[in-house]
Amino acid sequence: MEEISHLxxxxxxxxxxxxxxxxxxxxxxxxxxxxxxxxxxxASDEKVARFCTWDPYTSKEEGMNxxxxxxxxxxxxxxxCLNNRPIGSISVxxxxxxxxxxxxxxxxxxxxxxxxxxxxxxxxxxxxSIFREWPHLxxxxxxVVVENIGSQRxxxxxxxxxxxxxxxxxVLKGRTRDIVMFSLLSTDQVSISTTSLHx
Amino acid sequence: METMEESNLHxxxxxxxxxxxxxxxxxxxxxxxxxxxxxxxxxxVSDEKVSRFCIWDPYTDKEEGINxxxxxxxxxxxxxxxCLNNRPIGSISVxxxxxxxxxxxxxxxxxxxxxxxxxxxxxxxxLVxxSIFTEWPHLxxxxxxVDVENVGSQRxxxxxxxxxxxxxxxxxVLKGRTRDMVMFSLLSTDHQT
Numbered sequence: 001m002e003e004i005s006h007l008x009x010x011x012x013x014x015x016x017x018x019x020x021x022x023x024x025x026x027x028x029x030x031x032x033x034x035x036x037x038x039x040x041x042x043a044s045d046e047k048v049a050r051f052c053t054w055d056p057y058t059s060k061e062e063g064m065n066x067x068x069x070x071x072x073x074x075x076x077x078x079x080x081c082l083n084n085r086p087i088g089s090i091s092v093x094x095x096x097x098x099x100x101x102x103x104x105x106x107x108x109x110x111x112x113x114x115x116x117x118x119x120x121x122x123x124x125x126x127x128x129s130i131f132r133e134w135p136h137l138x139x140x141x142x143x144v145v146v147e148n149i150g151s152q153r154x155x156x157x158x159x160x161x162x163x164x165x166x167x168x169x170x171v172l173k174g175r176t177r178d179i180v181m182f183s184l185l186s187t188d189q190v191s192i193s194t195t196s197l198h199x
Numbered sequence: 200m201e202t203m204e205e206s207n208l209h210x211x212x213x214x215x216x217x218x219x220x221x222x223x224x225x226x227x228x229x230x231x232x233x234x235x236x237x238x239x240x241x242x243x244v245s246d247e248k249v250s251r252f253c254i255w256d257p258y259t260d261k262e263e264g265i266n267x268x269x270x271x272x273x274x275x276x277x278x279x280x281x282c283l284n285n286r287p288i289g290s291i292s293v294x295x296x297x298x299x300x301x302x303x304x305x306x307x308x309x310x311x312x313x314x315x316x317x318x319x320x321x322x323x324x325x326l327v328x329x330s331i332f333t334e335w336p337h338l339x340x341x342x343x344x345v346d347v348e349n350v351g352s353q354r355x356x357x358x359x360x361x362x363x364x365x366x367x368x369x370x371x372v373l374k375g376r377t378r379d380m381v382m383f384s385l386l387s388t389d390h391q392t
Contacts, residue, residue, distance in 0.1 A: 098254055098373070101377045102369070139369040139377075163366060167362070167386060168386055169302075169340065171302050183367065183368055183369075
């Protein structure tokens with residue numbers, strides 16, 4: 001696990017594509033207890049929790065425990081921020097031993113921000129920095145439930161390769177699910193170009 | 200990991216190998232492996248052809264083999280010797296997972312190289328497939344990861360009725376190099392021949 005001794009912030013700016021639209025800034029930064037109220041917005045949203053292993057959070061206590069016990073000790077966990085306010089999270093899990101060459105990507109975004117390219121941008125920001133931060137990493141992978149089309153689109157747009165469907169791979173909320181395996185290699189070419197975000 | 204009571208001897212019925220008229224490969228069976236099998240065990244674990252696509256290096260002394268049987272085999276939730284006429288010539292195992300991955304188990308196997316190409320491993324895999332879902336009712340998926348270059352092992356799984364799900368690029372580190380692996384799976388609901 002790595003010490004997060006300095007702010008690992010990655011930023012990107014949106015291109016203003018119309019007269020009416022605002023410039024929006026998507027950035028990544030560590031999440032802390034002071035972010036609890038923003039965190040609770042997406043953590044309590046059942047649309048967000050639908051394809052996750054967790055159930056929507058019902059108390060601030062739950063949220064604080066999660067930030068204390070999971071987020072803070074996590075090897076790589078970031079808030080996805082819109083104009084510096086957390087609207088979601090993104091993380092990379094590290095493995096050890098024979099599995100040390102790969103990391104697993106996970107993310108969640110408040111549902112009112114879906115469909116605007118934000119998650120795709122956040123994923124691209126991670127891709128642009130994780131292989132430098134973890135030089136031993138050769139593969140970043142993500143497992144998406146087959147019904148979660150939105151998340152599959154995010155990864156495709158972010159340049160991930162769809163490797164196949166792994167049947168009855170994981171138990172989610174009491175049911176065995178088929179998942180789609182996606183991967184991005186450190187050797188894959190990915191452009192971290194700015195995208196216009198219509199907000 | 201679950202531990203299986205060793206008092207339940209899980210014997211799979213011997214099956215005859217079709218088309219083997221001149222050599223008697225008629226009795227392939229599975230049984231637990233123990234220290235008394237050490238000399239047979241050393242034959243395949245010291246074979247570099249066998250260890251080529253495995254994470255382990257060929258064993259060089261009996262002590263290594265004894266330690267492996269004591270520390271790994273005996274504690275393993277499902278580990279069997281593949282026997283020909285009741286003599287161990289290889290091994291096969293199913294490793295369970297926990298938490299959200301408890302529905303799947305990973306298959307692994309090794310066979311002495313002089314027994315390759317005779318359908319023995321396919322037979323052993325079919326024996327496992329025929330019993331593991333009954334022994335572990337919570338298990339819905341049996342999967343196996345095979346190095347892309349290990350064509351022989353891919354053939355075994357195809358012949359045993361597994362589905363090839365895809366290639367996972369740079370998935371694991373084997374003997375210092377990152378390898379692409381083919382993922383195969385068999386579901387408890389798949390029809391078996």
